[in-house]
Amino acid sequence: MNFDLQLAGKRVVVTGGTRGVGAAVVERLSGLGARIAATARSLPKAPVDDVHYVAADLATAEGVRAAVEAARRHLGGIDILINVVGGSSAPAGGFARLDDAEWAKALDLNLMSAVRMDRALLPSMIAQGSGVILHVTSIQRVLPLHDATIAYASAKAALSTYSKALSKEVASKGVRVVRVSPGWVETEASVEFLAGIAANAGTDHEGARQLVMQALGGIPLGRPAKPGEVADLIAFLVSPRAGSITGAEYTIDGGTVPTT
Structure with missing residues (x-):
């Protein structure tokens, strides 16, 4: 039996969609017939056919506005928002090396980019009575590495809590909110x-x-994990096949986190 994820024609926005997990998600969903607008700070060297790419810095409010406007123009509406963008460029050396600027960078990229994208696109999902938002968190929210990624881990923990709260608010309005927590990819x-x-x-x-x-x-x-393995999980969770799943977080880490 063909296990159709029923994603053909779905209008999808993927943040961080030119490298790593984000690029794998774009490739997977495009292959399943979704219409995609992908955002990142720079355009990809090898773009996927029929995917609309938008160069924007989502760590800034201005970048989010530009990305949202471009996605709306291209897609006409949004069914699925996948917030993949994130990362850390903080110096090693523990908490004392992280000044206010480093904390702000971590929070803007790993938390506020998703908050701002959601805030811009969620109202239209509520208005149409359907939609899916997926946040990519990290196992570092429960297994933080202290040397260089305290701020990153804290921002991902905040993203997970925010995502859970949002799911409770909008589930009754037809919008599902789910999380994927990768380990090392x-x-x-x-x-x-x-x-x-x-x-x-x-x-x-x-x-x-x-x-x-x-x-x-x-x-x-x-x-x-391989990027494609994370993309497969995400593809299922945002599909109509996962229609009764909301508010949950799915870990994909090869068993790294020793407890559930």
């Missing part, structure tokens, strides 16, 4: 990160991989 950025670790530790790619897994307390599956 081997994206392009992750590979670059491993190269730096390998150079500093005097090891190779696989050695750096093992060092990161040790820092996480181990990954029982023995490897990080």
Whole structure:
């Protein structure tokens, strides 16, 4: 039996849609027939056919406005919003290295980008009586790494709490709000990160991989997740097949978090 996710023709906005998990989501949903507007700070080197890309910095209110306006013009309306954008560029060295500017950067990118996108697009979903919002959080909300990502982990924890609260408010209005919490995903950025670790530790790619897994307390599956695996989970959760799922958070981390 063909397990059709019923996403053909759905109007979808994907933030952070040019690299890593976001790019995998765009590719997967496009292959399933969705109409997609994808946003990121820069346009992709290898764009997916029929996907409308918008260059905008979603860490700013101005960037969100530009992205929303472009998506509305292209799609005419929104059925699904997938907030993938996020990350950390904070320096290593623990809490003392993070000044107010670093905290503001982490919160603007990992929390406020989603809040602003939701605030702009949710009213039209409520008006049409249907819609899905998905927030990509992180296992760092429950398993934070202290050296460089305290602000990132805190912002993702805030995003998860905000998402749960939002789901309670809008479920009765026909809008589902769900969360996906990835562990370590081997994206392009992750590979670059491993190269730096390998150079500093005097090891190779696989050695750096093992060092990161040790820092996480181990990954029982023995490897990080692949972007396409996260995209598959997201595709199901935003589809009509998951029509009774809202307010929930789904972890995809190879068993990294030792408790549920």
